[in-house]
Amino acid sequence: MSSQKNILRLFIILGVFSWLLMLGSGHLYRFGQIHHTSTEVDLFFTKAFLIAFIVVIYFFYRRNIGSQEGFNIIDLLWKVFVTGLIATVVSLSSNFLMSLLKDQEHGRNPYFLDTLYYINVGLITTFLIATFTVCKRLILYQKSKRLIRTWNVFEYGLLGSSLLFFTNLNIYSGLGWFIQSLLALLAIVLSVNLKWVAYLSFKQKWKSILLIILIGLYIGYFYTILNGYEESNGFVPVFSALKVFSINALYFFALVYCVFSVLVILFNLPTSSVFEQKIVEAVNFQRLSQSRNTGQNEDQVFEILIDSAASVSVANAAWLDILDENEDVKKTLFHKTGQREKEIILKSIKTNQVKGIKSSVPSRNIKKNRFVAEIKHEVYRSIFVIPVFIQDKQVAVLSLVKDVNDGFNKETIEIIRTFINQASISIENYRLMEEAIINERYKEELKIAKQVQDSLLPKHLSTIDGIEMSAFSKPAAEVGGDYFDTYKMSDSRIALVIGDVSGKGTSAAFHMSQMKGIFQSLVQLNISAREFIIKANNALSSCLDRTSFITTTYFIIDGKEKKFEFSRAGHCPTLYFSEKDKKVKFLEDNGLGLGILRDDQFNDFVEVNEIGYNSGDVLFLYTDGITEAKNQKHEEFGYERLMKFLEKNAFYSADYIKEEILKTLYDFCGTSNLDDDITTLIVKVK
Amino acid sequence: MVEIKNSLENDIFTIYVIGEVDASSSIHLDESINEATSKHKKIIVNCEQLEYISSAGLGVFMSYINDLNEKDIKMVIYGLSEKVLHVFQILGLDQLLKITNNEEEAKVIVNGI
Numbered sequence: 001m002s003s004q005k006n007i008l009r010l011f012i013i014l015g016v017f018s019w020l021l022m023l024g025s026g027h028l029y030r031f032g033q034i035h036h037t038s039t040e041v042d043l044f045f046t047k048a049f050l051i052a053f054i055v056v057i058y059f060f061y062r063r064n065i066g067s068q069e070g071f072n073i074i075d076l077l078w079k080v081f082v083t084g085l086i087a088t089v090v091s092l093s094s095n096f097l098m099s100l101l102k103d104q105e106h107g108r109n110p111y112f113l114d115t116l117y118y119i120n121v122g123l124i125t126t127f128l129i130a131t132f133t134v135c136k137r138l139i140l141y142q143k144s145k146r147l148i149r150t151w152n153v154f155e156y157g158l159l160g161s162s163l164l165f166f167t168n169l170n171i172y173s174g175l176g177w178f179i180q181s182l183l184a185l186l187a188i189v190l191s192v193n194l195k196w197v198a199y200l201s202f203k204q205k206w207k208s209i210l211l212i213i214l215i216g217l218y219i220g221y222f223y224t225i226l227n228g229y230e231e232s233n234g235f236v237p238v239f240s241a242l243k244v245f246s247i248n249a250l251y252f253f254a255l256v257y258c259v260f261s262v263l264v265i266l267f268n269l270p271t272s273s274v275f276e277q278k279i280v281e282a283v284n285f286q287r288l289s290q291s292r293n294t295g296q297n298e299d300q301v302f303e304i305l306i307d308s309a310a311s312v313s314v315a316n317a318a319w320l321d322i323l324d325e326n327e328d329v330k331k332t333l334f335h336k337t338g339q340r341e342k343e344i345i346l347k348s349i350k351t352n353q354v355k356g357i358k359s360s361v362p363s364r365n366i367k368k369n370r371f372v373a374e375i376k377h378e379v380y381r382s383i384f385v386i387p388v389f390i391q392d393k394q395v396a397v398l399s400l401v402k403d404v405n406d407g408f409n410k411e412t413i414e415i416i417r418t419f420i421n422q423a424s425i426s427i428e429n430y431r432l433m434e435e436a437i438i439n440e441r442y443k444e445e446l447k448i449a450k451q452v453q454d455s456l457l458p459k460h461l462s463t464i465d466g467i468e469m470s471a472f473s474k475p476a477a478e479v480g481g482d483y484f485d486t487y488k489m490s491d492s493r494i495a496l497v498i499g500d501v502s503g504k505g506t507s508a509a510f511h512m513s514q515m516k517g518i519f520q521s522l523v524q525l526n527i528s529a530r531e532f533i534i535k536a537n538n539a540l541s542s543c544l545d546r547t548s549f550i551t552t553t554y555f556i557i558d559g560k561e562k563k564f565e566f567s568r569a570g571h572c573p574t575l576y577f578s579e580k581d582k583k584v585k586f587l588e589d590n591g592l593g594l595g596i597l598r599d600d601q602f603n604d605f606v607e608v609n610e611i612g613y614n615s616g617d618v619l620f621l622y623t624d625g626i627t628e629a630k631n632q633k634h635e636e637f638g639y640e641r642l643m644k645f646l647e648k649n650a651f652y653s654a655d656y657i658k659e660e661i662l663k664t665l666y667d668f669c670g671t672s673n674l675d676d677d678i679t680t681l682i683v684k685v686k
Numbered sequence: 687m688v689e690i691k692n693s694l695e696n697d698i699f700t701i702y703v704i705g706e707v708d709a710s711s712s713i714h715l716d717e718s719i720n721e722a723t724s725k726h727k728k729i730i731v732n733c734e735q736l737e738y739i740s741s742a743g744l745g746v747f748m749s750y751i752n753d754l755n756e757k758d759i760k761m762v763i764y765g766l767s768e769k770v771l772h773v774f775q776i777l778g779l780d781q782l783l784k785i786t787n788n789e790e791e792a793k794v795i796v797n798g799i
Contacts, residue, residue, distance in 0.1 A: 500741070501741075502741035502742055502744065502745045503709050503740075503741060503742045503745065504709050504742075505709075546749045547712070547716065547742065547745035547746055547748065547749045548745055549741075549744075549745055549748060549777075551741075551776075551777060569778075570776065570777040570778045571776075572776060573776065590778065590781070591778055592777070592778035592781065592782070593748075593777045593778060593779075595748075596748045596751070596777070596778065596779070596782065597751070597782070598752075605778060605781060624741075636769075
C-alpha cells in the first residue's frame with residue numbers, strides 16, 4: 001500500500017517537473033522569438049516535455065484508477081467529475097485574471113500569457129487523461145481478447161501520433177486528416193462497448209447521466225478555451241496543444257463516449273427494473289441454495305422462502321402455513337399481513353375464478369391445491385397458492401396476494417416453483433441431518449448399554465481349589481441375551497450358571513439383567529439346584545413378557561464330596577468329558593425353560609442330577625449360538641462337531657479349550673461375526 | 687422369512703408354517719395362532735416345510751400353552767424335521783405341546799378319538 005502511494009507521489013513530482021520544464025523551455029523559446037535568436041531546437045524541447053507530461057499523467061492515472069479491484073462505476077465517474085471541476089475552477093480563475101489584466105502592461109506580457117496557457121494545457125490534459133483512463137475501465141468492463149487487442153491498437157496509435165508532433169505535420173493536411181480519421185474510427189468502434197450500463201440500478205443510471213453530461217460540458221468548455229487562445233487577438237502561443245494528434249483524438253474520444261453513454265443509459269432506463277428484478281431472483285435463489293449447506297433449520301428456510309417469493313413476485317402480502325404431520329396448520333409466517341386479513345382474503349376468493357396451473361415441467365408435486373385465483377377484496381385482486389412438498393408429503397402452503405388482477409404470470413410462477421424446490425431440498429437436508437444426529441445418539445446409548453452389560457458378566461470367575469474355569473461371551477449385536485456367572489458359596493462349594501434369553505438384542509439384554517439379579521439373590525440362600533430352578537421360574541414368571549423365556553443350566557460344584565449337582569431348565573445340554581471313561585457325552589436330562597410354565601405345574605418338570613467327578617473331567621457349558629453357528633454352505637456347527645472337538649481337546653487347560661473352540665468355530669464359519677450371541681463356560685477338574 | 691397359510695377342513699383349522707421363523711417373522715406366526723385360537727377348537731399346525739425356528743418362534747408356541755388348556759382347544763403340531771424337533775425337545779416343549787409325526791395322528795388327537 002505504501003509503495004503504491006510512493007509511486008503515485010513520484011509520478012506527481014515527475015509530472016510537475018516535466019510541466020515546469022515545458023514552461024521553462026517554452027519561455028526560452030519565446031525569449032528567442034522576441035529577440036530573434038530562436039532555433040527550432042528550442043521548441044523541440046517544449047514539445048518533448050509536453051509529451052513527457054502527457055505520458056507521466058497517463059501512468060499516474062493508470063496506477064491510480066486503472067488498477068483498482070472491484071470498483072464502483074459511480075465512484076469512477078465521480079472522480080472524473082471532481083478532476084474536471086478542479087480543472088475548470090482553476091482555468092476559469094486564470095482566464096478571469098487574464099481578462100482583469102487585459103488593459104494593463106502586465107496583462108499583455110507574452111511570458112505571463114504563455115504561463116496561463118501552459119496552466120490551461122496542463123489542467124486540460126490531466127482531465128482528458130483521467131477521462132480516458134475511466135473510459136478504458138468502462139470499455140473493458142467485460143473484456144474479450146479481441147476488445148483488448150483493439151484497445152491496445154488505439155492506445156499505441158495515440159502514443160505514436162503524439163510523436164508526429166515533432167514532425168510539424170499539419171493536423172489539417174491530407175495525411176493529418178487520414179490519421180485523425182483512423183483514430184476517430186477506432187474511438188467510435190470502442191465506444192460501443194457499454195456493457196457496464198446494464199449493471200447500474202435505476203438510481204445509479206440517473207446519477208451517471210448527470211455526471212456524464214457535466215463531464216461532457218467540461219470537455220466542450222475546455223475545447224473552446226484552447227481554441228479561444230488561438231483566436232484571441234495579439235497572442236499566439238508558442239505551440240498549439242490542439243495540434244497534438246493525441247490531445248485532439250482524446251477530445252473526440254471522450255466526447256463520443258460521453259454521448260454514447262448518455263444515450264445508451266437513457267434507452268436502458270425503462271428496462272432497468274427488469275434487470276434489477278433478475279438480480280434479486282438470482283440473489284434469492286442463492287440464499288435458498290446456501291441455506292442447504294449451512295444447515296439452517298426449517299423455520300429459517302421458510303422465512304427465506306416467503307421473503308424471496310414475495311420479493312420476486314412483487315407481492316403485496318404473503319403468508320406461509322406450516323403444516324404438521326396430519327397436514328393441519330401448525331404455524332403461519334406472515335409477510336406484510338396478519339391472521340385476520342388472511343382469513344378475510346381466503347373468504348373473498350372468487351370460487352368460480354380458481355384456475356389450476358398446468359406446469360410446463362412435469363412434476364410429482366402438482367396437486368389440486370395449487371392455484372391462481374381472483375379475489376374480491378378492498379385492496380387485493382389476485383392470489384397465488386402453492387404447496388411445499390417434501391418426499392411427497394405436504395409440509396407447507398405458500399400464498400401470495402397482489403393488488404392487481406392476473407398478478408401472477410407464468411414466469412413468476414415458475415420462479416417461485418424453483419424457489420420452493422430449493423427450500424424443499426434445504427429442509428429435507430436439515431431433516432436428514434437431524435435424523436443422523438438422533439441415530440448417532442441411539443448409537444451412543446447402545447454403546448453405554450453395551451458397557452453396562454459387559455459389566456454384568458463376571459470379569460473374574462470365583463472358584464475353589466482343584467477347579468479351573470474359563471469363560472467367553474460375545475453378543476451378535478451391541479447387547480445380547482446370553483448370561484453366565486459364578487458364585488463361591490463356601491470354601492468348597494461354588495455355584496455356576498449359564499443362561500440364554502429367547503429373542504435377541506435389547507429386549508433380551510433386559511431379561512438377561514433380570515436373570516443376573518435373580519441368580520445373585522437366590523444363590524446366597526444356599527439352596528439346592530432344584531430349589532434354585534423353581535424359585536428362579538417363580539421370580540421370572542412375573543418379569544418376562546408373554547412370549548419370552550430363559551433357558552438355563554445351574555451347577556453346584558462340591559469340592560469336598562467331588563460331585564456336580566445340576567439341573568437343566570431347557571438349556572442346551574452340557575457336554576461332559578469323563579476322564580475315567582475317556583468319553584464325551586451330553587447331559588440330556590429333562591427340563592423346561594424358565595417362564596414356559598408360570599405356575600406350580602413347572603415344579604413337576606424339574607429334574608436334578610448328580611455326577612461324581614474325577615481329576616481331568618471337563619464340563620463344557622455353551623449357548624445355542626455355538627451349535628447353531630452356520631458356515632457359508634448353511635451347515636450348522638452342530639452337536640457332533642462339538643463332541644468331536646471336546647474329545648480332541650479335553651486334555652488341555654480350560655483356557656486353552658476356550659481359545660481352541662473359538663478358533664475352531666470361527667474357522668468353520670469363515671468369520672468371527674456370528675449371527676447369534678455366543679457364550680461358553682469351561683470347567684476343568686485339576 | 688416365513689409364509690403362513692391356512693385351511694379349514696370340516697372343523698379342523700390347519701396352519702401351514704413355511705420357511706424360517708426368526709425374531710421378526712415370529713410376529714406373523716403369533717398373529718395367525720392368535721386368530722386360530724380365538725375361532726377354532728381343533729387346530730393342526732403343519733410344520734413339514736418349517737426349516738428353522740428361533741427361540742422367539744418357540745416363545746410364540748409356548749405362550750399359548752395356558753390358553754389351550756383353559757379354553758379346551760386341541761392343537762397338534764406335526765411334520766417337524768429332526769433338527770427342529772430337537773430344538774423343541776431341548777426346551778422341553780415336547781412335554782407340553784402335542785407333537786405327532788404325521789397328519790393322521792394329528793387328526794386323531796384333535797378329534798379326540
